[in-house]
Amino acid sequence: MPTLAEQIGLARLKAVVARFYAQVRAHPRLAAPFARVHDWPEHLDHLSHFWWVSLGGARYLDYRYAVPAKHAAAGFTPALLDDWLALFAHTLAAELPPELAEPWLARAEKIGQSLRLMHELGHFAQAAPLPTATES
Numbered sequence: 001m002p003t004l005a006e007q008i009g010l011a012r013l014k015a016v017v018a019r020f021y022a023q024v025r026a027h028p029r030l031a032a033p034f035a036r037v038h039d040w041p042e043h044l045d046h047l048s049h050f051w052w053v054s055l056g057g058a059r060y061l062d063y064r065y066a067v068p069a070k071h072a073a074a075g076f077t078p079a080l081l082d083d084w085l086a087l088f089a090h091t092l093a094a095e096l097p098p099e100l101a102e103p104w105l106a107r108a109e110k111i112g113q114s115l116r117l118m119h120e121l122g123h124f125a126q127a128a129p130l131p132t133a134t135e136s
């Protein structure tokens with residue numbers, strides 16, 4: 001049974017990732033946090049590899065991801081995650097047949113839940129100074 005990554009194929013996966021981030025950069029709320037990305041070709045390479053491996057493909061890049069630190073720095077919030085997931089669902093439905101789009105979206109939703117939990121547990125607050133007792 002081929003993995004989901006293999007069923008999609010690397011070229012098609014890369015095209016989905018590129019289209020998604022083009023839409024992110026034009027989105028009224030997601031564009032601002034993503035303005036911190038300066039090397040878009042590199043970001044797209046890293047994200048394509050991230051999804052390839054997340055969907056069962058073999059690693060082909062020697063890159064260490066720093067997902068909590070980067071999302072803390074980017075100002076991740078649950079509301080932005082809702083925007084992100086809605087846009088991702090839209091891109092997947094436009095680019096892929098449902099039997100490939102649906103399991104990919106399910107994987108994204110699971111990762112989104114982990115990010116939401118990290119946010120709730122305060123992992124993303126470490127990059128910012130904690131409020132002091134005198135501030136209310």
Ligand code: HEM
Pocket residue numbers: 033034035036037046047050064065066067070071073074075076077080081082084108109111112113115
């Ligand atoms: C399920 C949803 C999401 C997934 C799977 C995801 C995944 C990732 C991954 C794998 C990276 C690369 C990290 C690295 O290079 O070490 C990344 C970077 C980034 N993500 Fe997300 N992300 C999600 C949601 C969001 C949301 C809601 C925001 C809004 C703030 C966001 C903002 C960013 C930014 C700005 C970067 C680039 C940071 C930098 O290079 O400095 N992400 N994301």
